[in-house]
Amino acid sequence: MSSILLGCIADDFTGATDLANNLVRTGMRVVQTVGVPDESLTESADAVVVSLKSRTIAPNQAVQQSLAALAWLRGQGAKQIYFKYCSTFDSTEQGNIGPVTDALMQALGAEFTIATPAFPDAGRTVYQGYLFVGNVLLNESGMQDHPLTPMRDPNLVRVLKPQTAHSVGLVDYRATTNSAAAVSEQFEQLRRQGVGIAIVDAVGNDDLLRIGQAAADLELVTGGSGLAIGLPANFGIEPNAQAAKLPEPTGQCAIVSGSCSRATQAQVANFIEQGGTAIAMDPVALSQDSSRLEHYRQQALSALAVGPVLVYSTTSPEQLVKVQAALGAMQAGEMVEKWIASIACSLVQAGVGQLIVAGGETSGAVVQALGVEQLRIGAQIDPGVPWCYGYAKLQTRSIPLHISLKSGNFGAVDFFTKAFKVLVP
Numbered sequence: 001m002s003s004i005l006l007g008c009i010a011d012d013f014t015g016a017t018d019l020a021n022n023l024v025r026t027g028m029r030v031v032q033t034v035g036v037p038d039e040s041l042t043e044s045a046d047a048v049v050v051s052l053k054s055r056t057i058a059p060n061q062a063v064q065q066s067l068a069a070l071a072w073l074r075g076q077g078a079k080q081i082y083f084k085y086c087s088t089f090d091s092t093e094q095g096n097i098g099p100v101t102d103a104l105m106q107a108l109g110a111e112f113t114i115a116t117p118a119f120p121d122a123g124r125t126v127y128q129g130y131l132f133v134g135n136v137l138l139n140e141s142g143m144q145d146h147p148l149t150p151m152r153d154p155n156l157v158r159v160l161k162p163q164t165a166h167s168v169g170l171v172d173y174r175a176t177t178n179s180a181a182a183v184s185e186q187f188e189q190l191r192r193q194g195v196g197i198a199i200v201d202a203v204g205n206d207d208l209l210r211i212g213q214a215a216a217d218l219e220l221v222t223g224g225s226g227l228a229i230g231l232p233a234n235f236g237i238e239p240n241a242q243a244a245k246l247p248e249p250t251g252q253c254a255i256v257s258g259s260c261s262r263a264t265q266a267q268v269a270n271f272i273e274q275g276g277t278a279i280a281m282d283p284v285a286l287s288q289d290s291s292r293l294e295h296y297r298q299q300a301l302s303a304l305a306v307g308p309v310l311v312y313s314t315t316s317p318e319q320l321v322k323v324q325a326a327l328g329a330m331q332a333g334e335m336v337e338k339w340i341a342s343i344a345c346s347l348v349q350a351g352v353g354q355l356i357v358a359g360g361e362t363s364g365a366v367v368q369a370l371g372v373e374q375l376r377i378g379a380q381i382d383p384g385v386p387w388c389y390g391y392a393k394l395q396t397r398s399i400p401l402h403i404s405l406k407s408g409n410f411g412a413v414d415f416f417t418k419a420f421k422v423l424v425p
């Protein structure tokens with residue numbers, strides 16, 4: 001097996017498919033693994049994205065898992081390492097963006113790296129170090145109400161500083177809108193000043209291409225998935241339509257959603273408006289009476305024959321606050337993830353062959369419960385969200401499955417209906 005070029009570590013599962021999607025679109029052959037594989041890669045690939053579920057776990061565990069992923073990727077010959085986190089810089093006060101970046105830098109002997117969450121195709125831009133989502137600042141975008149990582153400061157230099165032992169700097173738009181040479185020059189200047197991590201402005205894809213070119217010699221790059229569009233060219237790779245071909249879809253269609261992001265809320269509402277069958281979970285009632293889970297499961301299984309069924313815990317910020325007050329934020333998150341994962345497994349066992357999962361944490365829980373080990377990346381549905389293909393390993397069965405892991409804030413309002421149409425051959 002030939003060596004891989006780019007080794008990627010993603011802090012959640014939707015983020016991993018988002019990155020894999022951008023790499024495939026720029027011509028790389030990509031394998032996405034679920035967790036760190038036990039064995040060497042068995043197929044040829046230009047890049048491997050190791051999906052972790054490390055965004056909101058304790059920093060020391062996130063570091064440990066990321067270093068294990070790094071060791072495996074280096075074992076596959078990776079020439080450059082890419083740490084992928086959310087384009088909305090999702091982190092708690094402790095991390096995990098800072099601690100994981102520090103640990104990877106140390107392990108790689110890297111004195112300098114970049115932090116580039118910008119993803120203009122999905123409306124995430126960075127200007128003077130301030131992160132915008134669409135036309136509003138990060139802290140006005142709904143991310144201030146995120147269940148696990150509320151983002152209340154849009155200034156990324158300020159957000160990153162308390163999370164890292166390195167000095168944090170900024171490469172601003174004057175360099176990134178100018179030329180790759182100007183960006184390289186800024187990298188050098190900051191490095192000389194003792195800066196270890198530079199937030200990098202980017203408002204358009206051309207900026208990302210220049211940043212990518214300037215980053216060719218960095219051992220480690222970090223960011224959202226947008227940065228990926230500028231990297232394959234450094235390895236002489238060009239776009240190639242064949243890279244996104246998947247087998248034909250089979251089975252019934254279902255959606256499970258534990259995402260409380262604004263975009264998902266609108267997508268759930270739209271699915272219901274269009275007449276789709278939707279089953280709402282009530283976490284507080286469920287925590288008091290576990291038999292409700294069986295009730296939801298039976299409802300979902302009976303509805304499958306009629307058309308795509310949606311099972312969701314998606315709720316408004318006001319409701320979320322109430323549930324979290326009753327159950328605790330992290331505890332509620334874990335319980336809901338477990339319940340949704342359990343229903344997803346039943347749906348797949350009952351014949352669902354096309355499954356959409358909304359929410360990064362939720363996707364991690366579902367993919368792990370399904371026993372999926374590896375995913376191939378197919379056509380993009382909306383920016384940042386492709387269809388993927390893999391095998392669920394449930395009891396003794398290996399079940400082929402098309403699965404789409406939708407980041408909370410990604411996707412058009414009709415995503416839950418449109419996605420299945422994209423898959424039709």
Ligand SMILES: Nc1ncnc2c1ncn2[C@@H]1O[C@H](COP(=O)(O)OP(=O)(O)O)[C@@H](O)[C@H]1O
Nearest residue numbers: 147259260261313333336337359360361362408
């Ligand atoms: N109704 C709810 N009450 C409390 N927590 C919830 C509820 N619905 C979902 N959650 C939790 O909120 C978190 C959502 O995170 P995630 O799946 O990454 O989606 P997103 O980031 O789009 O909101 C998960 O841990 C999920 O279990």
Ligand SMILES: O=C(O)[C@@H](O)C(=O)COP(=O)(O)O
Nearest residue numbers: 015018086087359360407408
């Ligand atoms: O970079 C992004 O925005 C996504 O790839 C991502 O990581 C989103 O996470 P969730 O909103 O938790 O799905």
